[in-house]
Amino acid sequence: MELPNKYDPSLTEDKWYAYWIKNKFFHSEPDGREPYTIVIPPPNVTGVLHMGHMMNNTLQDLLTRRARMMGKNALWVPGTDHASIATEAKVVNRLSSQGIRKRDLTREQFLEHAWAWTEEHGGIILKQLRRLGASCDWDRTAFTMDETRSESVLKVFVDLYRKGLIYRGLRMVNWDPKAQTVLSTEEVVYRDEKSKLYYLRYYVADAGSNPVKPTGEEGEVLHRDENGRYYAVVATTRPETIMGDTAMCINPKDPKNRWLSGHKVTVPLVGRTIPVIEDRYVDVEFGTGCLKVTPAHDVNDYALGKTHNLETIDIFNPDGTLSEAAGLYVGMDRMDVRKRIAKDLENSGLMEKVEDYENKVGYSERNPDTAVEPRLCKQWFLSMKHFADIALPPVLEGKIKFHPAKYVNIYRTWLENIQDWCISRQLWWGHRIPAYFLPVEEGREEVFVVALTPQEALEEARRQKGFENVKLEDLRRDEDALDTWFSSWLWPVSLFNGINDPGNREIEYYYPTCDLVTAPDIIFFWVARMIMAGEEYMKDVPFRNVYFTGIVRDKLGRKMSKQLGNSPDPIGLIEKYGADGVRLGIMLCTSAGNDILFDEAQVELGRNFSNKIWNAFRLVQGWTVEEKPQGEADRIAVEWFRSEFNRTLEQVNEDFSRFRINDAVMAIYKLFWDDFCAWYLEIVKPGFADGRQIPMDKATYEATVSFFDSLLKLLHPVMPFITEELWQNLEPRKDGETIMLERIPDVEKYDEKLISDFALATEAIASVRALRQQKNISPKEPLRLQVRKDGYPQNMSSVISKMANVSSIDVVDEVDTSVAGQSFLVGTVQFFIPLEGMIDVEEERTKILAEIQRYEGFLRGVEAKLSNERFVANAPAQVVELERKKQSDATSKIASLKERLETLK
RNA sequence: GAGGCUUUAGCUCAGCUGGUUUAGAGCGCUUGCUUGACAGGCAAGAGGUCAGCAGUUCAAAUCUGCUAAGCCUCACCA
Numbered sequence: 001m002e003l004p005n006k007y008d009p010s011l012t013e014d015k016w017y018a019y020w021i022k023n024k025f026f027h028s029e030p031d032g033r034e035p036y037t038i039v040i041p042p043p044n045v046t047g048v049l050h051m052g053h054m055m056n057n058t059l060q061d062l063l064t065r066r067a068r069m070m071g072k073n074a075l076w077v078p079g080t081d082h083a084s085i086a087t088e089a090k091v092v093n094r095l096s097s098q099g100i101r102k103r104d105l106t107r108e109q110f111l112e113h114a115w116a117w118t119e120e121h122g123g124i125i126l127k128q129l130r131r132l133g134a135s136c137d138w139d140r141t142a143f144t145m146d147e148t149r150s151e152s153v154l155k156v157f158v159d160l161y162r163k164g165l166i167y168r169g170l171r172m173v174n175w176d177p178k179a180q181t182v183l184s185t186e187e188v189v190y191r192d193e194k195s196k197l198y199y200l201r202y203y204v205a206d207a208g209s210n211p212v213k214p215t216g217e218e219g220e221v222l223h224r225d226e227n228g229r230y231y232a233v234v235a236t237t238r239p240e241t242i243m244g245d246t247a248m249c250i251n252p253k254d255p256k257n258r259w260l261s262g263h264k265v266t267v268p269l270v271g272r273t274i275p276v277i278e279d280r281y282v283d284v285e286f287g288t289g290c291l292k293v294t295p296a297h298d299v300n301d302y303a304l305g306k307t308h309n310l311e312t313i314d315i316f317n318p319d320g321t322l323s324e325a326a327g328l329y330v331g332m333d334r335m336d337v338r339k340r341i342a343k344d345l346e347n348s349g350l351m352e353k354v355e356d357y358e359n360k361v362g363y364s365e366r367n368p369d370t371a372v373e374p375r376l377c378k379q380w381f382l383s384m385k386h387f388a389d390i391a392l393p394p395v396l397e398g399k400i401k402f403h404p405a406k407y408v409n410i411y412r413t414w415l416e417n418i419q420d421w422c423i424s425r426q427l428w429w430g431h432r433i434p435a436y437f438l439p440v441e442e443g444r445e446e447v448f449v450v451a452l453t454p455q456e457a458l459e460e461a462r463r464q465k466g467f468e469n470v471k472l473e474d475l476r477r478d479e480d481a482l483d484t485w486f487s488s489w490l491w492p493v494s495l496f497n498g499i500n501d502p503g504n505r506e507i508e509y510y511y512p513t514c515d516l517v518t519a520p521d522i523i524f525f526w527v528a529r530m531i532m533a534g535e536e537y538m539k540d541v542p543f544r545n546v547y548f549t550g551i552v553r554d555k556l557g558r559k560m561s562k563q564l565g566n567s568p569d570p571i572g573l574i575e576k577y578g579a580d581g582v583r584l585g586i587m588l589c590t591s592a593g594n595d596i597l598f599d600e601a602q603v604e605l606g607r608n609f610s611n612k613i614w615n616a617f618r619l620v621q622g623w624t625v626e627e628k629p630q631g632e633a634d635r636i637a638v639e640w641f642r643s644e645f646n647r648t649l650e651q652v653n654e655d656f657s658r659f660r661i662n663d664a665v666m667a668i669y670k671l672f673w674d675d676f677c678a679w680y681l682e683i684v685k686p687g688f689a690d691g692r693q694i695p696m697d698k699a700t701y702e703a704t705v706s707f708f709d710s711l712l713k714l715l716h717p718v719m720p721f722i723t724e725e726l727w728q729n730l731e732p733r734k735d736g737e738t739i740m741l742e743r744i745p746d747v748e749k750y751d752e753k754l755i756s757d758f759a760l761a762t763e764a765i766a767s768v769r770a771l772r773q774q775k776n777i778s779p780k781e782p783l784r785l786q787v788r789k790d791g792y793p794q795n796m797s798s799v800i801s802k803m804a805n806v807s808s809i810d811v812v813d814e815v816d817t818s819v820a821g822q823s824f825l826v827g828t829v830q831f832f833i834p835l836e837g838m839i840d841v842e843e844e845r846t847k848i849l850a851e852i853q854r855y856e857g858f859l860r861g862v863e864a865k866l867s868n869e870r871f872v873a874n875a876p877a878q879v880v881e882l883e884r885k886k887q888s889d890a891t892s893k894i895a896s897l898k899e900r901l902e903t904l905k
Numbered sequence: 906g907a908g909g910c911u912u913u914a915g916c917u918c919a920g921c922u923g924g925u926u927u928a929g930a931g932c933g934c935u936u937g938c939u940u941g942a943c944a945g946g947c948a949a950g951a952g953g954u955c956a957g958c959a960g961u962u963c964a965a966a967u968c969u970g971c972u973a974a975g976c977c978u979c980a981c982c983a
Contacts, residue, residue, distance in 0.1 A: 286982060410908095865963075879924050
């Protein structure tokens with residue numbers, strides 16, 4: 001078969017993927033083998049593939065394929081996430097572009113649009129994963145809102161409610177005014193922001209009752225205006241909230257504000273009179289030491305309001321505009337009000353000054369332009385104390401291993417300071433909370449029941465006192481949906497239907513899963529909560545290893561973003577470099593927990609490597625065989641490569657077991673390119689005679705094919721397509737055979753002496769080649785070589801002869817340096833090449849002198865150690881012995897170099 | 906503000922339990938290579954005060970402390 005000299009991935013990738021699918025090689029069913037399970041971190045159902053996914057999913061595929069080729073029953077379960085906030089936002093946007101407002105639709109109408117959108121865009125990302133070669137069991141593709149998963153979510157909600165772990169409560173929560181829903185504390189991201197600190201005058205309202213004068217002359221001036229009226233000054237970053245002020249607070253230990261104690265002040269512009277309260281919460285040093293208290297719009301103020309029994313005035317509408325309760329600026333957005341009120345305060349002489357100020361402002365994780373508002377409302381919460389208690393031990397005790405381990409601390413800190421999880425969202429796209437409110441009179445406290453179905457809810461309701469005759473249509477189901485993560489946290493369990501059908505064959509077999517590959521930014525959102533759910537519902541961990549990837553950045557270290565345009569299109573890369581090339585390139589630069597700086601040169605390297613493999617195959621494929629004895633160099637090469645392969649295999653296994661994926665992949669890369677191609681194949685490659693390739697002996701040929709076979713297997717998990725293509729052509733295969741289901745060889749014993757002897761030979765060869773280059777001697781001109789027999793592995797002569805084009809190697813007691821020539825050392829072995837008339841004596845002397853200097857310096861260091869009595873007395877015997885060996889080696893090297901110098905005179 | 910991590914060749918990173926020939930890899934760079942696998946290649950090279958300072962030790966890139974720069978996580982200071 002005539003093969004082109006360039007590998008063309010487009011001719012193989014789709015073909016083999018279709019073959020794998022047709023033969024159901026990705027499909028897994030429970031059986032007697034050891035299971036290996038990975039569940040995909042479900043991407044947003046309407047998302048598209050980005051570089052982060054590429055890395056993450058290549059890793060998962062690599063691990064899955066490798067496990068499969070180690071004889072395990074490997075299963076990688078794919079699926080998508082309904083991503084309630086993100087998807088709902090997209091649907092709302094699309095509707096608004098069609099002139100439809102969400103609030104004009106019923107819930108059912110809106111959900112129809114949302115499902116249509118999901119069907120339209122859903123699953124694109126899963127199709128893209130196929131291009132990458134992902135060996136997911138597509139028959140098991142799941143969705144967080146499909147029937148099984150939805151049922152699981154509702155069951156868990158009901159169960160946790162009955163266990164008393166879910167409660168409904170009035171709390172200060174984080175409100176996203178754009179999405180118009182609450183968020184959990186984890187969904188708020190804080191950003192440093194340059195803002196202003198406004199100093200506002202709050203006049204003392206009961207001046208008639210002779211307030212205690214501010215102490216000190218300075219105070220007199222500061223706190224009294226030209227009309228003699230006293231005032232306090234409050235520093236705030238949020239002047240737009242003054243309409244909600246219900247107190248001013250000072251620290252009781254603050255002498256400079258003592259005079260305000262017990263008085264009342266007037267809120268500027270608003271004119272409302274509010275009390276001055278005292279609380280040690282107030283920082284005396286900050287601003288003026290006077291704090292305005294707005295219980296409805298600040299977490300701390302809310303706490304103050306509770307302890308001091310203050311009125312709460314909510315001045316915002318859900319969309320962030322000012323409500324009727326504000327009295328002023330009604331209907332304006334809060335951010336506009338801030339600018340406007342600053343001017344108005346200024347004009348009314350109520351603004352003392354404005355300072356630049358840097359503070360942290362919380363933004364919505366999903367709507368990064370929207371500042372989150374603290375807001376008081378009634379929501380559903382999951383009590384976390386219990387879950388923290390069950391989720392911490394498995395990680396601390398090492399039942400679950402984090403790679404890298406540094407995340408254990410982060411995990412621990414979070415769990416030890418955990419807050420209750422707000423799980424309700426004011427969204428429609430999601431799992432609707434299975435709570436039903438019963439009809440009560442206006443103003444009475446709400447009464448509700450929690451049940452899986454309306455029918456069960458009705459039965460439950462009728463057991464409530466006073467509701468014995470309630471009817472189904474009287475029940476009003478809670479409008480809210482659940483936080484998306486409230487379904488994702490069940491993923492490793494719900495994928496195997498472990499909630500709805502506990503103890504079923506699949507959950508028993510596949511759970512716990514083995515490895516989880518995910519990004520560290522969802523450690524709290526997802527990883528921690530899966531551990532909680534796993535422990536709660538399976539009484540066991542959901543996975544044994546968590547591999548945290550880094551963030552994919554561009555080569556300048558910037559995050560990839562649409563705005564910067566620095567995010568390559570993954571499918572474009574696959575088309576340009578081949579999926580195998582992209583996979584290899586990315587795998588070479590990942591390491592657990594470290595960000596990767598992506599450079600297209602990386603995948604170019606991967607493409608080049610594909611080509612290297614391809615051409616190595618072309619070489620081997622073109623060989624002919626005849627009956628003849630195996631040559632000596634060939635025999636050594638075969639034995640050596642067998643050892644080298646096993647040594648590397650051992651290293652690769654070790655690297656994989658420690659999740660040092662890039663090291664493992666690099667080791668395989670070097671094994672193939674450097675050891676197999678550059679050394680092994682070059683040694684056994686037959687020459688040409690009379691314009692025809694010399695046939696090769698059977699033993700060498702068969703060894704080579706078997707090495708190629710092993711190498712392809714080792715490479716397959718990283719580069720599935722090209723390895724399948726070549727494996728299929730390496731020997732005749734039957735339909736239905738695949739490299740995917742072959743076994744990666746086990747490590748066999750190897751000969752370390754042979755490996756080190758061969759290393760010496762390669763160094764000697766490199767030295768001869770270097771010499772040729774320096775002296776301008778053609779590689780084709782044969783040279784003769786002398787070698788001093790001490791420490792020289794004579795079995796390497798045939799290899800050296802062939803690779804360095806040396807016509808004869810004389811192994812001698814002492815090299816004959818009486819003729820002109822060049823000597824060199826490999827380790828302690830001395831080589832000499834006679835080169836009559838080919839060397840420049842002066843240049844040679846300079847070089848040898850430099851060499852002597854280097855060794856003398858080294859020797860001085862060694863001797864300094866050895867002459868140090870404390871070293872000889874304290875260091876372990878073998879370390880001292882080693883130093884002695886270094887000393888004698890260096891001494892003999894120097895001696896031989898000096899001798900050589902003599903002969904050059 | 907509290908904890909944690911990082912700093913080794915031009916770039917990205919190894920260097921694991923202090924000791925193995927006075928530091929390794931990949932990429933990049935330099936030089937030389939056109940007939941038999943591959944220029945997406947082959948061969949040979951250059952390149953380092955291991956961030957700085959002080960300490961512990963017979964011995965430090967490796968352990969400790971301080972300093973500097975960068976990054977991450979958490980935290981209610983208006």
